[in-house]
Amino acid sequence: MHIMEMIRSHPVMPQFELDDMRIFLRIAAECGQTCVSCADACLAEKTRDQLVRCISINLDCADISLVTQRIVMRQGAPDIKLIQSQVQTFAMACRSCREECARHAAMHEHCRICAEVCARCEEACARLLRFFPATVAQDSR
Amino acid sequence: MHIMEMIRSHPVMPQFELDDMRIFLRIAAECGQTCVSCADACLAEKTRDQLVRCISINLDCADISLVTQRIVMRQGAPDIKLIQSQVQTFAMACRSCREECARHAAMHEHCRICAEVCARCEEACARLLRFFPATVAQDSR
Amino acid sequence: MHIMEMIRSHPVMPQFELDDMRIFLRIAAECGQTCVSCADACLAEKTRDQLVRCISINLDCADISLVTQRIVMRQGAPDIKLIQSQVQTFAMACRSCREECARHAAMHEHCRICAEVCARCEEACARLLRFFPATVAQDSR
Amino acid sequence: MHIMEMIRSHPVMPQFELDDMRIFLRIAAECGQTCVSCADACLAEKTRDQLVRCISINLDCADISLVTQRIVMRQGAPDIKLIQSQVQTFAMACRSCREECARHAAMHEHCRICAEVCARCEEACARLLRFFPATVAQDSR
Numbered sequence: 001m002h003i004m005e006m007i008r009s010h011p012v013m014p015q016f017e018l019d020d021m022r023i024f025l026r027i028a029a030e031c032g033q034t035c036v037s038c039a040d041a042c043l044a045e046k047t048r049d050q051l052v053r054c055i056s057i058n059l060d061c062a063d064i065s066l067v068t069q070r071i072v073m074r075q076g077a078p079d080i081k082l083i084q085s086q087v088q089t090f091a092m093a094c095r096s097c098r099e100e101c102a103r104h105a106a107m108h109e110h111c112r113i114c115a116e117v118c119a120r121c122e123e124a125c126a127r128l129l130r131f132f133p134a135t136v137a138q139d140s141r
Numbered sequence: 142m143h144i145m146e147m148i149r150s151h152p153v154m155p156q157f158e159l160d161d162m163r164i165f166l167r168i169a170a171e172c173g174q175t176c177v178s179c180a181d182a183c184l185a186e187k188t189r190d191q192l193v194r195c196i197s198i199n200l201d202c203a204d205i206s207l208v209t210q211r212i213v214m215r216q217g218a219p220d221i222k223l224i225q226s227q228v229q230t231f232a233m234a235c236r237s238c239r240e241e242c243a244r245h246a247a248m249h250e251h252c253r254i255c256a257e258v259c260a261r262c263e264e265a266c267a268r269l270l271r272f273f274p275a276t277v278a279q280d281s282r
Numbered sequence: 283m284h285i286m287e288m289i290r291s292h293p294v295m296p297q298f299e300l301d302d303m304r305i306f307l308r309i310a311a312e313c314g315q316t317c318v319s320c321a322d323a324c325l326a327e328k329t330r331d332q333l334v335r336c337i338s339i340n341l342d343c344a345d346i347s348l349v350t351q352r353i354v355m356r357q358g359a360p361d362i363k364l365i366q367s368q369v370q371t372f373a374m375a376c377r378s379c380r381e382e383c384a385r386h387a388a389m390h391e392h393c394r395i396c397a398e399v400c401a402r403c404e405e406a407c408a409r410l411l412r413f414f415p416a417t418v419a420q421d422s423r
Numbered sequence: 424m425h426i427m428e429m430i431r432s433h434p435v436m437p438q439f440e441l442d443d444m445r446i447f448l449r450i451a452a453e454c455g456q457t458c459v460s461c462a463d464a465c466l467a468e469k470t471r472d473q474l475v476r477c478i479s480i481n482l483d484c485a486d487i488s489l490v491t492q493r494i495v496m497r498q499g500a501p502d503i504k505l506i507q508s509q510v511q512t513f514a515m516a517c518r519s520c521r522e523e524c525a526r527h528a529a530m531h532e533h534c535r536i537c538a539e540v541c542a543r544c545e546e547a548c549a550r551l552l553r554f555f556p557a558t559v560a561q562d563s564r
Contacts, residue, residue, distance in 0.1 A: 001453065002453055002457055002536050002539070002540050003453065003456050003457060003460065005532070005536050006456075006457055006460040006461065006464070006533050006536055006537070007460065009464065009531070009532035009533040009536065010460065010463065010464040010467065010533060011464060011467045011468055011469075012467050025456060029452040029453075029455075029456060030424065030425055030426065030452075032452075033426050033429075033448060033452060033492065033496060034425055034426060034429055036492075036493050036496050036497070037426065037429040037430060037433065037496050038429065040338070040433065040496060040497045040498065040499045041429070041432065041433040041434060041499070043325075043334055043337060043338065043499055044334065044433065044434045044435050044499035044500075045434055046434075048330060048331070048334075049330070052217065052218055052325055052326065052330075053218040055325060056215055056217060056218040056219075056322070056325065057218070057220060057223075059211075059215065059341075060211075060212050060215065060220065060223060062493075063207075063208040063211050063212065064208055064212075064227065066204075066208070066489060067204040067205055067207070067208045069456065069459075070200075070201075070204050070459050070485075071201050071204065071205075073456060073459050073460050073463065074197055074200065074201065074459070074463045075463065076193065076197060076463045076464070076466055076467035077193055077194040077197040077198070077467075078197075079198060079201065079234075079237050081233060082198075082201060082230070082233050082234055082237055085226075085229065085230040085233055086205065086230050088226065088230075089223070089226040089227050089229075089230050092222060092223050092226050093220075093223055096220050096223055108432070109428070109432035110429050110432040110433060113425050113428050113429055113432065114429070116425070117425050142312065143312055143316055143395050143398070143399050144312065144315050144316060144319065146391070146395050147315075147316055147319040147320065147323070147392050147395055147396070148319060150323065150390070150391035150392040150395065151319065151322065151323040151326065151392060152323060152326045152327055152328075153326050166315060170311040170312075170314075170315060171283065171284055171285065171311075173311075174285050174288075174307060174311060174351065174355060175284055175285060175288055177351075177352050177355050177356070178285065178288040178289060178292065178355050179288065181292065181355065181356045181357065181358045181479070182288070182291065182292040182293060182358070184358055184466075184475055184478060184479065185292065185293045185294050185358035185359075185475065186293055187293075189471060189472070189475075190471070193466055193467065193471075196466060197463070197466065200482075203352075207348060210315065210318070211318050211344075214315060214318050214319050214322065215318070215322045216322065217322045217323070217325055217326035218326075249291070250287070250291035251288050251291040251292060254284050254287050254288055254291065255288070257284070258284050334499065334500055335500040338497055338499060338500040338501075338502075339500070339502060339505075341493075341497065342493075342494050342497065342502065342505060345489075345490040345493050345494065346490055346494075346509065348486075348490070349486040349487055349489070349490045352482075352483075352486050353483050353486070353487075356479055356482065356483065358475065358479060359475055359476040359479040359480070360479075361480060361483065361516075361519050363515060364483060364512070364515050364516055364519055367508075367511065367512040367515055368487065368512050370508065370512075371505070371508040371509050371512050374504060374505050374508050375502075375505055378502050378505055
């Protein structure tokens with residue numbers, strides 16, 4: 001995978017352990033593709049009436065995966081709190097998507113695989129989140 | 142603007158006040174475009190050495206704007222906590238981008254405008270966030 | 283709309299007439315939002331079995347809208363042929379989405395509006411495409 | 424890589440050879456990440472004045488990579504001409520990005536790697552394009 005060579009040749013070192021970053025970027029890319037594919041497969045199933053929420057959270061998770069990868073990779077002038085908040089949001093998306101896909105895993109192989117990839121991506125997010133200084137309490141208003 | 146007619150013709154009503162949603166979707170779209178344009182304009186300035194962080198946060202804010210619009214618009218099977226976390230993250234991105242652009246506002250008109258749009262987008266996020274039930278404490282690990 | 287002030291304050295002038303660019307950027311942003319919303323509304327309809335292709339092309343058109351806006355807005359170091367090819371692809375997406383949505387316009391108001399917005403976006407693409415030097419024959423292999 | 428299991432478990436078979444699709448999806452994801460990282464690394468270099476066009480085409484190529492992956496993966500109700508046009512546009516983006524990065528390859532390792540990844544992605548696009556029925560002549564007006 002070339003992405004590690006890219007990160008090593010960047011003039012600014014990342015704020016994460018290289019190994020955690022490598023795992024995150026590999027799984028997050030896979031998660032983004034898997035969610036796009038799972039949404040499309042669910043839509044093509046005859047049982048799609050039961051898969052509406054699954055399609056919706058797959059689309060959310062795919063979009064959030066993309067932006068989170070980008071923000072983690074932009075290591076030149078990082079905004080630490082913003083990265084933390086976006087990675088936390090991605091972890092939430094992975095968890096929601098994993099839970100919903102798991103409900104259909106016995107019926108649809110694509111949901112079973114997607115649940116598995118989301119579970120691993122949630123762990124990869126958790127590994128990144130260890131590098132942040134402290135808990136962030138976000139105010140909802 | 143057609144987006145309000147779209148939201149009204151959706152079989153599921155949104156979880157937000159229509160007027161707050163209208164303002165949010167209009168400003169967030171503008172914010173996304175403005176940040177892409179500001180990053181590109183900064184990159185074209187001779188003084189780009191002083192604008193590295195500005196370009197970076199503009200790119201982050203543009204990407205986060207996009208995904209947040211999408212997640213807010215997907216009102217059919219919403220994941221409330223996920224929407225809340227993503228809108229909070231977007232509010233943080235708008236604030237960071239507004240603060241950075243404001244530092245260059247006297248020198249570059251595009252930064253002045255971008256700071257203004259980000260400020261309004263931050264307010265539009267705050268209006269949406271009033272609809273969520275309670276403060277979310279996000280654990281960083 | 284601030285985007286025109288942004289484009290005017292950019293150190294490099296765009297390769298398009300400002301008025302065509304203004305119309306394109308306004309409609310393309312609206313088209314992107316409308317397609318995301320139409321896909322989500324179609325998915326929420328009880329008649330979703332007839333809307334599978336509509337949801338799919340809506341998602342394609344939304345994604346293509348986004349990237350095309352960005353490439354058109356990056357006016358500092360433009361790659362003319364690439365912009366042309368991406369705008370042509372977007373015009374194709376708008377046409378496909380308009381045709382599919384029009385088939386459901388009598389049944390679903392969101393499809394009727396989406397067809398209308400895509401039609402206007404197709405025209406806005408055509409206006410931009412007039413500025414390119416000549417026909418591009420793209421080889422498929 | 425799970426994406427092939429996903430594609431095999433999809434109720435509709437793709438219009439491409441599975442092996443070509445596998446290669447494309449792997450390289451395109453890598454290309455998207457590499458271009459985001461190369462843009463950010465170039466921006467962090469002291470010699471950024473020579474890298475303005477490189478940053479710009481990297482950002483274009485990253486965005487086009489994303490949307491092209493998605494459109495290729497949506498195999499349930501494909502719009503063949505649209506897929507073809509988007510893959511052709513992506514091949515153009517890879518070529519432009521490869522050429523520009525190659526100019527800086529001796530100076531910057533990240534540009535050397537990015538040029539290499541773009542070259543392989545261009546080939547992966549070409550493999551997909553063999554599956555389309557015929558040359559498409561696109562009219563520029």
